Amino acid sequence: MSRIGKKPIGIPAKVTVAVADGSVKIDGPNGSLSAPVRSNISVEVDDGAKTVTVSLDEASMGDRFSRAMWGTTRATIQNMITGVTAGFQKIVEVNGVGYGAEVQGNKLKVTAGYANPHMKVIPDGVKVDVEKGSVTKVVVKGPDKQKVGQFAAEVRSVRTTNPYTGKGISYSGERIRRKQGKKFGA
CATH class of the missing domain: 3.90.930.12 (Ribosomal protein L6)
Incomplete structure (x- = not known):
């Protein structure tokens, strides 16, 4: 089973990540993107380490679909960061x-x-x-x-x-x- 959701995402310079009201908003030199986040998935931004961590709550850990959406959410955030920097x-x-x-x-x-x-x-x-x-x-x-x-x-x-x-x-x-x-x- 893939554990891609556990990997932290690095935030490059000139990129800001904000999490609010069940969505993630990312601003960068090439524009601004936002994406919804499921209720059982939490996204934490560590400004000191310049990383984003995506985690799944314990109740949903046994659900196959929720684990799949965990990795998908992480990949979506990674693609948004790449998009606003390099495109x-x-x-x-x-x-x-x-x-x-x-x-x-x-x-x-x-x-x-x-x-x-x-x-x-x-x-x-x-x-x-x-x-x-x-x-x-x-x-x-x-x-x-x-x-x-x-x-x-x-x-x-x-x-x-x-x-x-x-x-x-x-x-x-x-x-x-x-x-x-x-x-x-x-």
């Missing part, structure tokens, strides 16, 4: 003739071989840059790991990569298993 980034590649993407205001216009382009609304707190080249790269950045990953997944779902032709939208570094296709004559 998160996902790169989505748009590959194919006539395929492309461009930012128009608060929307991302994705052209992926359909009759009409797909317009995706960029969520608050997420920054999108488009790098043109032989393969168009959509760079999704932000302090909230969930929002960055969700928006990148929505862009990718417009047209996933075809295993026969290699055209489509995929994550940078994603391995696409190519298929050979039909052979005529034996």
Whole structure:
């Protein structure tokens, strides 16, 4: 059984952590994030040691779901601290003739071989840059790991990569298993 919830989380300089009313609020150079905390999980901030400790009450120790949420809460707080200091980034590649993407205001216009382009609304707190080249790269950045990953997944779902032709939208570094296709004559 994993004991990830027991590990203390270090607080870097220029980051403040506040716990109040069943939620954790973290402020840093890249913004501010907050997350709810379950009632059977307690979060303590030690300003002297610059650490955050997440603990589970004794009554919930035998409950499998509560132990799982203990580790999840700790990982969420760790990701929030990383987000407000360094931020998160996902790169989505748009590959194919006539395929492309461009930012128009608060929307991302994705052209992926359909009759009409797909317009995706960029969520608050997420920054999108488009790098043109032989393969168009959509760079999704932000302090909230969930929002960055969700928006990148929505862009990718417009047209996933075809295993026969290699055209489509995929994550940078994603391995696409190519298929050979039909052979005529034996």
